[in-house]
Amino acid sequence: MLKDANDLCVVLVGTRNPLNLGAAARAMSNFGFLRLRVVNPYALAFRQARSAVGAAPLLAGAQEYPSLAEAVADCTLVVGTTAIGHRELHHPLRRLEYGARLIRKELGHGQVALVFGTEKTGLSNQDLCHCHWLININTRQRLSMNLGQAVAVCLYELVRAPRTVKASAQDPAVRATAKEVELISQALLQALYLSGYVNPIAVSTTEERLRRLVRRMQVSSSDASLWLGMLRQILWKLQTTNSGT
């Protein structure tokens, strides 16, 4: 999680839907941003959201303000969010990928407010006056996002690993040795021989193709012993039934 996450507060202005309040709080909790401020939420929505499961502690600690000005009074950087489209904007508009980088730089030095408008109309022109600049999530045809999802995506971008992290420690399975691969090839070849798959005239060609095939599996060492165990059991069955007839 982000080191200076406590320097960021999410500000929701005039939210109507309790589910959206809950969803925003859950995303905050998910990404480690625990300071929520609400401006003029619909009273009922706020009460309902507070009693919702999951995001409860975060919502219980949310601070309520009568105006955006008061909600961001102690902040050194105020960033609004917008789906743009219809309105003429007088603010610098930055793509989330870039804007998040600027926000991260500010954290640790001052308080940052990330402001989301109402579900229907977003931030009003009056709200925009309190913002230093705006962030925009690049969507298809500039269609606006669901509020809870927009909060989730913005916060995800803030905590996102700047340089893509390589796979987890679970990933690098130890490759099977050439000897292990060879044992698989031999067992498989023998099973195919007993099953009549191998044409005696073309044995050597089949053998070569089969070795390449098995090699292409790029099997791990632990998988190699699994394969070998299975093939030996099949072999055993083929041999006992063959000798019985």
Added chain:
Amino acid sequence: MLKDANDLCVVLVGTRNPLNLGAAARAMSNFGFLRLRVVNPYALAFRQARSAVGAAPLLAGAQEYPSLAEAVADCTLVVGTTAIGHRELHHPLRRLEYGARLIRKELGHGQVALVFGTEKTGLSNQDLCHCHWLININTRQRLSMNLGQAVAVCLYELVRAPRTVKASAQDPAVRATAKEVELISQALLQALYLSGYVNPIAVSTTEERLRRLVRRMQVSSSDASLWLGMLRQILWKLQTTNSGT
């Protein structure tokens, strides 16, 4: 938006809440992924979501499947999503930032399925058997995300910073589809059953382990038919000798 977005389908398994279905569809629409597949959704939820505003056209075109196997049958890469934590995972687990890069590489070459489990419990172990690997969104204390938000964040990462680097021409082998891989698994399982390898008490565990094993082969389409041919020959031999005794 992503050039090969049509090669990706989002697969929702057992979704219960119509609001989540609607939210997932809206995020898809926002980020330009228009192919939705649903596996066993709660009938009522699906009906309600379909009549919801906003995501309607996308949901109307959603395809319904009785099982995950059928939903991903035509896919060459199946990626599950997980909040991990409780379960012991047998799959490579990749952070979203890195996993999304791998998915982007596959798009344009084959169909990719991005699979999300139920709200409560995520993907079952049986579902996981059909996945090549798993993606995880790095959250605080590994708390699981809301379904609609998880879909939004994953798709955002896929379209984020559009450096659509095409995969190199070095990787020309066409991947086997999930259906081809499934046929191999079934043939192998049957052979093992006839050979007495499979303990009747532990059939389902063995089946799961075996599916994962076969999936790890990352077999190409042409190799898949080779394997299938060999296994069927072995099977035929095992069956004829079994019935002969």
